[in-house]
Amino acid sequence: MAPSVDKSNGVTENGNSVKEMNSSSLIKDLIPEDEQSPVPGLDDPVRMTQNATTAHILTAKWTIAEGWAAPEIKRYGNIELPPTASVLHYATSCFEGMKAYRGFDNKLRLFRPWLNCARMRDSNERVSLPDFDPEELLKLISTFVATEGPRWLPDTGSTFYVRPAMVGSGSALGINRPGEALFFVFAALFPQSRPGTINPGIRLITSQPSQIRAWPGGFGNTKVGANYGPAMTAQVRARQNECSQTLWLFGDSNIVTEAGASNFFVIWRRSDNKALELVTCSDETGVILNGITRRSVLEIARERLGSQDVAKQVSGDLDALDVIERPFSIDEVVKAHQEERLIEAFVSGTAMFISPVSQIIHEDKFIDFPTTENEAGQKVTVSKYAKTIKLWLEDIIYGREEHPWAFVVDETRDDIAKKA
Numbered sequence: 001m002a003p004s005v006d007k008s009n010g011v012t013e014n015g016n017s018v019k020e021m022n023s024s025s026l027i028k029d030l031i032p033e034d035e036q037s038p039v040p041g042l043d044d045p046v047r048m049t050q051n052a053t054t055a056h057i058l059t060a061k062w063t064i065a066e067g068w069a070a071p072e073i074k075r076y077g078n079i080e081l082p083p084t085a086s087v088l089h090y091a092t093s094c095f096e097g098m099k100a101y102r103g104f105d106n107k108l109r110l111f112r113p114w115l116n117c118a119r120m121r122d123s124n125e126r127v128s129l130p131d132f133d134p135e136e137l138l139k140l141i142s143t144f145v146a147t148e149g150p151r152w153l154p155d156t157g158s159t160f161y162v163r164p165a166m167v168g169s170g171s172a173l174g175i176n177r178p179g180e181a182l183f184f185v186f187a188a189l190f191p192q193s194r195p196g197t198i199n200p201g202i203r204l205i206t207s208q209p210s211q212i213r214a215w216p217g218g219f220g221n222t223k224v225g226a227n228y229g230p231a232m233t234a235q236v237r238a239r240q241n242e243c244s245q246t247l248w249l250f251g252d253s254n255i256v257t258e259a260g261a262s263n264f265f266v267i268w269r270r271s272d273n274k275a276l277e278l279v280t281c282s283d284e285t286g287v288i289l290n291g292i293t294r295r296s297v298l299e300i301a302r303e304r305l306g307s308q309d310v311a312k313q314v315s316g317d318l319d320a321l322d323v324i325e326r327p328f329s330i331d332e333v334v335k336a337h338q339e340e341r342l343i344e345a346f347v348s349g350t351a352m353f354i355s356p357v358s359q360i361i362h363e364d365k366f367i368d369f370p371t372t373e374n375e376a377g378q379k380v381t382v383s384k385y386a387k388t389i390k391l392w393l394e395d396i397i398y399g400r401e402e403h404p405w406a407f408v409v410d411e412t413r414d415d416i417a418k419k420a
């Protein structure tokens, strides 16, 4: 964990006082609505290109001598960096991924954004980028979301993807802690998955022994840019095999870690006592990114599906289960498949949300998860648990249920009330 932040003005090694990140010094240079591009419809193909954004970007510069300069919200556009910039050579970069959700009550929400801000401090620390007060970061992010929300999220159930990022931006080429950094936030317009719907099932392929994504003592447990570039050849291989993600294995015993940029869960019956278990790789291994969706799945499953509490909350036709975090191997999954003990698998993450897994390809084996027929007579992957957990989280995200995990964005400030 990053050390606690001293909110008074810090002092650098050479004795200068430096400024903390400060949301109240935010400068806004907003584009009039009639000069902004039209908002693409929910099915507009521009969303598939993944390079459509809202009209503005928030930026904040940091230097080792001065600290944080006043942040700005301005027209979205390119960022200038010197060719010697640290990030371009030494991967001094990290990012976060979160979504803003337009609720059924028309309010705009973020989901547990405190955890994103805390995680960004940890990622920053791993690559020697500057620290900040996480509360100030959240104020900046929520102000940005409040600025873009009224125009770009008009419809109930619509979302945009918010990408905060930090890069080492200074011009000194030496391999040193960056003396300058740039923080920025923008919002991307992705294809929309509608609340209440569930993916019919994705396919995964296990990684090859010649490649590992993360290792103990490495940085796979932080959201630093250096994790993602080297994983792209595996992603190409997954696509070639008509799979959507690589299921990353680790170590001699082939521990199942996570799937692409999402965490992986399996539900099976134990071979000895037939108990139902929801299992995911433990965070203590140091080889997974501890997703906020992952944590939420674990917490809500323990609360509402946990065996301890069978009577109270287990809904409809769902049996109670044990929620377990431990390293488990692909051989255990293969064996459960052979012995017909597999119930479901799903991945979790902000981008993919909760998506059932229909099949895992491992070496020359196909691990198929149980299927059923839907109302239209099509074969679909069983996803009773995934669907229920997803609905529970959506109830919070879209405001059907009041819950401390939801952060309501205040869109009522004067400067953005122009739409009314």
Ligand SMILES: *Cc1c(COP(=O)(O)O)cnc(C)c1O
Pocket (backbone or CB within 6 Å): 097, 223, 258, 260, 261, 262, 263, 289, 290, 291, 292, 293, 294, 348, 349, 350, 351
């Ligand atoms: C972002 C990410 C996840 C999912 O994290 P969430 O906080 O749930 O979005 C999982 N694995 C990796 C490698 C990631 O980068």
